[in-house]
Amino acid sequence: MTSRLSAITLNTFREAVRDRVLYNLVLFVFLLVASAPIISQISIGMEKLMLVNLGLSSISLFGVIIAIFVGIGLVSKEIEKKTLYTILSRPVRRWEFIAGKYLGLLLTLVVNAFLMTVGFYLALLIFTNGLKRADAMLLVAIYFIVLQFMMMVAITLLFSTFSSPIFSAIFAFALFVIGTFGNDLRNFASMSKGTTKWLATGAAYIMPNFASLNVISQVAHGQAVGGNLVLFNTMYALLYSIAVTAAAVLIFERRNLK
Amino acid sequence: MMHNRKVTIIGAVLLVTLFAGSVAARQRVESLQGSQATLEEILYLPSGKTVTKLSLGYSSLLADVYWTRAVQYFGAQHIRGSERYDLLAPLLNITTDLDPNLIVAYETGSIFLSQKPPDGAGQPDKAVELVEKGIRENPSYWRLYFTLGFIHYVDRHDPKAAEQAFLKGSEVPGALSWMKVMAARMAEHAQESTTAAYLWKAIYDSAADKALKDTAEKHLVSLRVEAELDELERRTKAYYDRRGAYPEEWPDLINAGLLRGVPVDPNGIPYQLRLDGTVQVADAKKFIYLERHGKPLNK
Numbered sequence: 001m002t003s004r005l006s007a008i009t010l011n012t013f014r015e016a017v018r019d020r021v022l023y024n025l026v027l028f029v030f031l032l033v034a035s036a037p038i039i040s041q042i043s044i045g046m047e048k049l050m051l052v053n054l055g056l057s058s059i060s061l062f063g064v065i066i067a068i069f070v071g072i073g074l075v076s077k078e079i080e081k082k083t084l085y086t087i088l089s090r091p092v093r094r095w096e097f098i099a100g101k102y103l104g105l106l107l108t109l110v111v112n113a114f115l116m117t118v119g120f121y122l123a124l125l126i127f128t129n130g131l132k133r134a135d136a137m138l139l140v141a142i143y144f145i146v147l148q149f150m151m152m153v154a155i156t157l158l159f160s161t162f163s164s165p166i167f168s169a170i171f172a173f174a175l176f177v178i179g180t181f182g183n184d185l186r187n188f189a190s191m192s193k194g195t196t197k198w199l200a201t202g203a204a205y206i207m208p209n210f211a212s213l214n215v216i217s218q219v220a221h222g223q224a225v226g227g228n229l230v231l232f233n234t235m236y237a238l239l240y241s242i243a244v245t246a247a248a249v250l251i252f253e254r255r256n257l258k
Numbered sequence: 259m260m261h262n263r264k265v266t267i268i269g270a271v272l273l274v275t276l277f278a279g280s281v282a283a284r285q286r287v288e289s290l291q292g293s294q295a296t297l298e299e300i301l302y303l304p305s306g307k308t309v310t311k312l313s314l315g316y317s318s319l320l321a322d323v324y325w326t327r328a329v330q331y332f333g334a335q336h337i338r339g340s341e342r343y344d345l346l347a348p349l350l351n352i353t354t355d356l357d358p359n360l361i362v363a364y365e366t367g368s369i370f371l372s373q374k375p376p377d378g379a380g381q382p383d384k385a386v387e388l389v390e391k392g393i394r395e396n397p398s399y400w401r402l403y404f405t406l407g408f409i410h411y412v413d414r415h416d417p418k419a420a421e422q423a424f425l426k427g428s429e430v431p432g433a434l435s436w437m438k439v440m441a442a443r444m445a446e447h448a449q450e451s452t453t454a455a456y457l458w459k460a461i462y463d464s465a466a467d468k469a470l471k472d473t474a475e476k477h478l479v480s481l482r483v484e485a486e487l488d489e490l491e492r493r494t495k496a497y498y499d500r501r502g503a504y505p506e507e508w509p510d511l512i513n514a515g516l517l518r519g520v521p522v523d524p525n526g527i528p529y530q531l532r533l534d535g536t537v538q539v540a541d542a543k544k545f546i547y548l549e550r551h552g553k554p555l556n557k
Contacts, residue, residue: 228286229287246273254266
């Protein structure tokens with residue numbers, strides 16, 4: 001089972017690399033390098049803050065875009081190219097196919113985020129005259145961004161198991177936007193009453209909450225992130241991602257592929 | 259087939275269990291973060307104009323979100339009994355930058371801003387700025403002039419500015435005639451408690467927000483107590499004029515035919531008579547807006 005899973009995982013990763021997904025890194029480096037002189041001209045004493053905001057927001061945004069646009073084709077492309085039938089005719093279970101695809105895309109995003117992080121710290125080193133101990137806190141924000149990827153990949157994969165690529169992209173992007181307003185959804189729910197309150201609370205919990213995974217402004221202002229928040233955000237992202245992947249498996253198991 | 263069923267059962271169990279777990283974890287995250295999220299976003303995007311540009315045309319929807327945040331923030335600080343409402347003004351500014359026609363944000367938000375802590379931010383000048391912005395953006399909405407006059411009179415203690423606001427508002431087509439009456443009252447009877455009571459009654463009747471309604475009610479009760487205390491002191495003075503000494507206890511006034519019974523405050527607790535003929539409430543903290551001779555009792 002492990003070998004089958006790792007084979008699908010590595011294959012998904014290789015396929016993403018072959019599709020030139022990592023080319024976004026060039027754009028990321030260009031963005032950081034090109035923005036540095038502009039930032040120093042338009043802001044006084046905010047160069048580092050803007051570099052941190054720009055760098056971390058780019059890592060997040062690039063990753064989410066990759067998660068959506070690669071994720072929507074994970075299942076449908078295999079069906080379209082008929083390669084899925086070849087895979088499933090071998091001793092590969094459907095759930096293994098879904099789990100492998102999930103892990104493969106997540107691996108792609110983690111590698112991508114890792115390389116971006118290296119570039120980001122290099123830019124910090126060059127443009128802000130050396131790194132400080134407090135800069136290590138930026139890694140927490142990047143870790144939270146990776147947790148965000150875990151959830152986004154699961155969501156996109158879920159849609160790709162039953163919908164066309166275009167609709168999967170629309171649904172996934174809509175959920176991403178809704179998720180960024182996660183705290184507001186909870187606020188709306190807490191303000192309503194009766195049945196509406198129950199419905200709104202249910203909807204707020206079913207929707208992903210990306211708001212609590214966004215600590216970019218906090219770390220950019222040098223504020224520490226509590227250990228408990230790291231722990232419970234990790235638990236939340238892990239449980240939510242596996243739950244959504246389980247839903248994707250359930251749908252894919254019942255799907256008629258003939 | 260058997261395998262398929264096994265995967266379905268395991269998948270369903272995982273889905274339900276893990277989803278329940280994710281809800282529990284999220285609740286912990288929410289309790290850890292509290293209202294921090296709103297604070298961070300304000301620090302991150304302090305300008306409403308920036309938010310407007312980033313809203314991709316959905317600025318009125320975002321304005322609703324920010325208005326909700328302002329109400330949530332105000333409510334949370336209010337329940338906590340906080341003396342500081344630092345984020346209220348920026349939140350209201352972002353809201354009204356996003357949607358300059360969101361009247362409720364000007365009307366209710368400015369009252370939140372102008373009220374003394376713990377019932378508000380205690381920033382009447384910022385409240386005036388907000389309402390003036392509302393008037394610039396919505397010149398035909400005469401009720402904003404009422405709100406402006408109200409803040410000038412009640413919180414800034416500036417009847418002259420209040421008179422100007424009511425007068426300007428009365429000139430807006432469609433404005434109700436009592437705006438002119440209010441302007442006249444400001445000019446002639448600004449110091450009378452009935453003027454303040456009239457204004458608070460108007461706020462109480464028009465307020466959609468419960469916290470604002472409660473505040474208006476507290477003010478009305480305090481004004482009623484103030485009027486009752488004034489009346490009782492007039493009667494002790496009448497007693498003094500007749501007997502050459504102030505009454506020592508309520509029965510003295512009752513026996514003199516100046517009072518029908520022991521007077522009580524709106525909570526049913528008897529008022530206290532002092533030897534110098536002045537009258538006071540038993541517990542001033544129950545009437546947080548009570549003023550005596552122009553000075554607040556609860557400071």
